[in-house]
Amino acid sequence: MRRLRAPYRSLRLRLLAGVLAWVLLSVAVAGWGIQQLFRQHILAQLQSELTIHLDQLTAALQIGEDGRIALSPLPSDPRFSHPFSGLYWQISAPTQHDKPAQMLRSRSLWDSYLPDAPAELQPGRDLRTTASGPGDAHLQVRMREIEPAEGPFDTLVLSVAADRALWAEPISRFDRMLGMALGVLVLGMLVAAWMQVSYGLRPLVRLRGRLADVREGRADRIVGAFPTEIRPLVEDFNQVLQRNEQSLERARQQAGNLAHALKTPLAVMSNAAAAADPALPQLVVEQVDTAHRQVDYHLARARAAAAVRVTGLRSPILPLLQGLVRVMQRVHAERGLRYELDGVDADLAFRGEAQDFQEMLGNVLDNAGKWASHRVWVRASRRDGELEIRVEDDGPGLSPERAETVFERGKRADERTPGSGLGLGIVRDLADLYGGWARIEKGALGGACVVITLPAA
Incomplete structure (x- = not known):
C-alpha cells in the first residue's frame, strides 16, 4: 500500500x-x-x-x-x-x-x-x-x-x-x-485557528503520554480527565487492557490447572511403575484416558476463547444436531433410545465455531442418553438475538441442589455412572466464554432439561 x-x-x-x-x-x-x-x-x-x-x-x-x-x-x-x-x-x-x-x-x-x-x-x-x-x-x-x-x-x-x-x-x-x-x-483568523487547533489537540498529546506510561509499565490503565469526544476511546482502550489482562490471567490459570490435572495421572503411573504393580498396563490406559480428557477440556476452552474474538463466524445448527443425534443413537443403540429433533429451523445459526457447538451439545446429549429411559427430546429456538437449545430426557431428573453440582468440574450426579465429571463442566465453561449460560431445570418429560443459551448469528 x-x-x-x-x-x-x-x-x-x-x-x-x-x-x-x-x-x-x-x-x-x-x-x-x-x-x-x-x-x-x-x-x-x-x-x-x-x-x-x-x-x-x-x-x-x-x-x-x-x-x-x-x-x-x-x-x-x-x-x-x-x-x-x-x-x-x-x-x-x-x-x-x-x-x-x-x-x-x-x-x-x-x-x-x-x-x-x-x-x-x-x-x-x-x-x-x-x-x-x-x-x-x-x-x-x-x-x-x-x-x-x-x-x-x-x-x-x-x-x-x-x-x-x-x-x-x-x-x-x-x-x-x-x-x-x-x-x-x-x-x-489563521492565528486563532492555530491556537484553537493546538488547544483542541492538547488532550491527544496528554493521551499519548498516558499510553506511553502503559507501554513502559508505569501504569496499567489510562487515567485522567479527557473531553467527551475522547472519553469513549479511553474507556474502550481500558476495556481492551482489562480483557487482555483477564485473558492472560485465564491462560495462566488454565496452564496451572492443566499441569495440576496431568500431575496426578503421571504420579499414579510413576508410583505403579516403581512398585512393579502387575496392573500397570490397565492403570496406564486409565490414566492416559484421564489425561487425554483433561487436555481436550483445556484445548476446547482455549479454542473457544480465541473464537469469541473472531467476527463473522456462522455455524448452522440443524446439520450439527442431526449428526450428533445419529452418533448418539448408535452409541446407545443397545438400550433402544429415541432421539427426537423438534422445531429446529434450518436458518438457526450459532455465532461461533461448529466444533465448540458439537463439544457442548455432544456432552449434553451423551449425558441425557445415560439417564434417559426411552426418549431424549431436542428443541432449539431464537429469542432476543440468542439461541436457546433445550435437551430433555425421561429419566429420574435432578433436584435443584444437585442440578448445580453437576456443572462443577470433576463432579458427577451419580458416582456409579461411568465418566470423568468433565462433560457438563465443559458445557458451562464454553457457553460462558461465548457469553451464554447453561442450567438444568425440570423437563416436560419428567426428567432433567438442560437449557443452553448461546449467541445467534
Whole structure:
C-alpha cells in the first residue's frame, strides 16, 4: 500500500489546511461581495449627483426676449469652473441640423462638446448613457429633453456628465483598504485557528503520554480527565487492557490447572511403575484416558476463547444436531433410545465455531442418553438475538441442589455412572466464554432439561 506523505499524516496540518481553504474562500467571496456593493453604491451616488445637477440646470434655465439661453444662477459646484475637472454640463438645441444656433457649456468643457442627444431620448424621461469626453475620457452622461413654454426653441437638451476618474479613484482606494483589512483578518483568523487547533489537540498529546506510561509499565490503565469526544476511546482502550489482562490471567490459570490435572495421572503411573504393580498396563490406559480428557477440556476452552474474538463466524445448527443425534443413537443403540429433533429451523445459526457447538451439545446429549429411559427430546429456538437449545430426557431428573453440582468440574450426579465429571463442566465453561449460560431445570418429560443459551448469528 502506498505510504502517505508526511503532511497528510499530521492531523494538525490537515485541520489547518481545511481552515485555511475555508477562510480564503469565505474572505474572497465576502471581499468580492463588499467590493460590488461599494461599487454599486458609488455609481448610484454619482447618478444621484448628476440628477441633482440636472435639476439645478432645469431650474436655472432662462430664455430671454431675444431668444438667447441663459442660466441664473450658474451651478454652484466649483468643478464646473475648472477646465477638464471631470464634471461638465451643456445645454443645446438639437433641432438645428448644423451646429446649434445657441449652446451653453460649462467652463470645465473648455473647447470640447458633450455628445448630441440620441434618438431614444424622450421628453419627460432622463437618459443615462456613456460617451467619450475631453482627452478621450470615459464619461457617464445624464440627458434630459425639455420643451420650453416660450422662446424660439421647440426642445432643449440638458446634459450633465462626469469623468470615470471621479468614481474609479474612490473605488480603487476602497479596494486597497479592503484588501489590507481582509489580509489582516485572514492572518488573525489563521492565528486563532492555530491556537484553537493546538488547544483542541492538547488532550491527544496528554493521551499519548498516558499510553506511553502503559507501554513502559508505569501504569496499567489510562487515567485522567479527557473531553467527551475522547472519553469513549479511553474507556474502550481500558476495556481492551482489562480483557487482555483477564485473558492472560485465564491462560495462566488454565496452564496451572492443566499441569495440576496431568500431575496426578503421571504420579499414579510413576508410583505403579516403581512398585512393579502387575496392573500397570490397565492403570496406564486409565490414566492416559484421564489425561487425554483433561487436555481436550483445556484445548476446547482455549479454542473457544480465541473464537469469541473472531467476527463473522456462522455455524448452522440443524446439520450439527442431526449428526450428533445419529452418533448418539448408535452409541446407545443397545438400550433402544429415541432421539427426537423438534422445531429446529434450518436458518438457526450459532455465532461461533461448529466444533465448540458439537463439544457442548455432544456432552449434553451423551449425558441425557445415560439417564434417559426411552426418549431424549431436542428443541432449539431464537429469542432476543440468542439461541436457546433445550435437551430433555425421561429419566429420574435432578433436584435443584444437585442440578448445580453437576456443572462443577470433576463432579458427577451419580458416582456409579461411568465418566470423568468433565462433560457438563465443559458445557458451562464454553457457553460462558461465548457469553451464554447453561442450567438444568425440570423437563416436560419428567426428567432433567438442560437449557443452553448461546449467541445467534
